Amino acid sequence: MxxxxxxxxxxxxxxxxxxxxxxxxxxxxxxxxxxxxxxxxxxxxxxxxxxxxxxxxxxxxxxxxxxxxxxxxxxxxxxxxxxxxxxxxxxxxxxxxxxxxxxxxxxxxxxxxxxxxxxxxxxxxxxxxxxxxxxVMGGVPAVKIVREGLVGETINTIAGILNGTCNYILTEMETSGRSFADVLGDAQRLGYAEADPTMDVGGFDAGHKITILAALAFNCTPDFKAAEVEGIEQIELLDIRMAKDLGYRIKLIASAERAGDGARVRVRPSLVPLDHPLAQAGGALNALFIEGDRIGRFFIQGPGAGAGPxxxxxxxxxxxxxxxxxxxxxxxxxQDLPPLQRVDPRQMTGRAYMRFLVRDEPGVIAAVSETLAEAGVSIESFLQKPSEGAAGVPIVLTTHAAPEATLAEAVERIAGLSAVLDRPRMLRIVRI
Ligand SMILES: NC(=O)c1ccc[n+]([C@@H]2O[C@H](COP(=O)([O-])OP(=O)(O)OC[C@H]3O[C@@H](n4cnc5c(N)ncnc54)[C@H](OP(=O)(O)O)[C@@H]3O)[C@@H](O)[C@H]2O)c1
The missing domain is CATH 3.40.50.720 (NAD(P)-binding Rossmann-like Domain)
Incomplete structure (x- = not known):
């Protein structure tokens, strides 16, 4: 009309x-x-x-x-x-x-x-x-910013906290010291989380949103199947505490990174340095960090959901x-837009946080360090905590940058050591 x-x-x-x-x-x-x-x-x-x-x-x-x-x-x-x-x-x-x-x-x-x-x-x-x-991001005009405001820009990285429910749960776990299951139960009773929370805590909702932003940022059509999605269900309080002692906060980060002729789109719980703006966005807030050739870096945050926004x-x-x-x-x-070109994840490098539960006996730390060195992974920092009553002692470390395939292989090798008692945990450290 x-x-x-x-x-x-x-x-x-x-x-x-x-x-x-x-x-x-x-x-x-x-x-x-x-x-x-x-x-x-x-x-x-x-x-x-x-x-x-x-x-x-x-x-x-x-x-x-x-x-x-x-x-x-x-x-x-x-x-x-x-x-x-x-x-x-x-x-x-x-x-x-x-x-x-x-x-x-x-x-x-x-x-x-x-x-x-x-x-x-x-x-x-x-x-x-x-x-x-x-x-995407409810009341924050993220689509307009990327689609219109940045139409002349070459965006290299777009990464953010795009699911308020997950951000609320992770923030509550850290501040109240309660487990994922406890905090999720409360969030459901208070109406902050759905009765079936899979879309949120499984990372799918954030995956849908970053798929849309990636299409706008990289001039392609959206393709949710190209997104690698992991949720926060496996995050333990121990990881939140250990990460904090190392100077990081765990956030569910949805990211789209340009790499070579393609891009990588993924949602993963990740360690963010405590002084990074993404680490400061707590509770149900959403936040987005964009990096481009001409604009450099900028950051927006606000209410990602709710009736009014x-x-x-x-x-x-x-x-x-x-x-x-x-x-x-x-x-x-x-008709002029190609689909997203997925890059081979094995080509990507990154830094990692690794946690192992090991037998409290001499020589274990040396065995872990040697296995990492043999795989070609160098350790950046290392932390050992006293046992909290459970069998074994948790040790955590952060690595310098290494190919992701190498990091995964190193973790598998350490999992095979006789002194390692549980499935190792690996989280990425954001590079933004
Ligand atoms: N909630 C947020 O803060 C938020 C933020 C950003 C985007 N969104 C998106 O906005 C959309 C709506 O979300 P919401 O939270 O408002 O959902 P909601 O509260 O679950 O409401 C869904 C509505 O759809 C109606 N509906 C379901 N099946 C229908 C059918 N077959 N025919 C006609 N109506 C039908 C429901 O009817 P009844 O009421 O009769 O059951 C209900 O009114 C979703 O795509 C969501 O992802 C939501």
Whole structure:
């Protein structure tokens, strides 16, 4: 619809959960939000249950049982998808809206990370925008910064804390001295973590977000299958304490690094130096560090989730649509974008933190050091703690940079020593 006609834009909102209800509240009552001269209204809503009580009044808004029907309704000028999930009703409704020639705004990172290329092709064929600011870092305009603000920049590294639930759990473990399972249980009771926390604690949510940022940063299409994902389920209090004694904090870091002709995208619990800005972002905060050829380094942080911040990001996309902003979905028309070129991880080098539980007997430390030296790994620092009642003594060390394959091989060799009592633990140390 041409805004010159001055007919109010009809906004169809599918999904009335945390974000959907937040958006209805925002659109209904924020006088500061005035794109298109305020000429818009919520023309229809859809959710799974019509009878479920909502924190906002939707009694005067037309109800649609089926989000596909809402997407296709003639009153819907812009379709907002806030259902979630990479497939199912969210994907069906977004496709229906695009096929009907309607602009789409979504907060759905799983959908964009897994199907972004095909949806962008459909949007470009139909010449309508497909926008997803709220999908990454909630209220922090990370997509706009990378997609638009840095379009002329060669980004080399983009790395951040992109999942507030994991950041909250790791922060609580450190400050309260409680285990992963205890803190997760509390977070679920308080509503900070989902009943099924796999998407968050397994690293998949952060993986979806870094997949989207990598596509924008490296001018390619998103490909979630190219991301290496590891979560925080295996992080023990002992590692958090040992890392701190060595001058680091453990964070779930999602990163995309340019390497040669390709890039590496991964999510892994990693050690961050205590004085690095990423180490200072505690609780449910999200944070992002970007390094490029011309800009050097910069850092942003803010609320990565929640009704208000996420609704504000959805509203920013709505404002772009209503005021006529038209850019391709990613950095260029999707037909001109290659898929992400994955580099062979064995070519990458890095520094590592290693923890071993060993028998408390003479010669063990020498055996560990010799095994590392034979593998070609040099030790940077070393720490031994008294046994805390458990069998064996924990020793931890950090290494200088070495090929990742060499580090993995060294750990395997040490695991085979008779004095080593448990599966060794290895975490990477960030290089940013
Ligand atoms: N929560 C956040 O802070 C946040 C931040 C950034 C991005 N996001 C993204 O925003 C999206 C929505 O998240 P959310 O937290 O608001 O989710 P949510 O609270 O679980 O809400 C999901 C909504 O979708 C509705 N729904 C489910 N199946 C449906 C179907 N078949 N047809 C129509 N509606 C259906 C649900 O209906 P009922 O209410 O009737 O069950 C509910 O209203 C997700 O993609 C999420 O990843 C969320």
């Amino acid at each position: 041409d805004s010159q006609e001055r007919r109010p834009w009809g906004i169809g909102v599918a999904g009335l959960g945390t974000v959907g209800a937040g958006l209805i509240d925002f659109l209904g009552g924020d006088p500061a939000f005035a794109p298109a001269g305020g000429l818009f209204h919520v023309s229809g809503v859809s959710a799974r249950s019509r009878s479920r009580p909502r924190p906002v009044d939707i009694s005067s808004i037309p109800w649609f049982d089926d989000p596909v029907a809402l997407a296709q309704a003639k009153e819907t000028d812009i379709f907002v998808e806030l259902i979630g999930g990479s497939d199912g009703p969210a994907k069906a409704a977004v496709e229906a809206a695009l096929r009907a020639g309607k602009p789409v705004v979504t907060a759905n990172k799983a959908l964009i990370a897994e199907h972004g290329a095909e949806l962008a092709a459909l949007a470009e064929e139909m010449r309508v925008p497909l926008k997803f600011e709220a999908a 996420t609704a504000a990001a959805v509203a920013a996309d709505l404002a772009d649509v209503m005021t006529g902003g038209s850019r391709p979905t990613f950095q260029a028309p999707v």
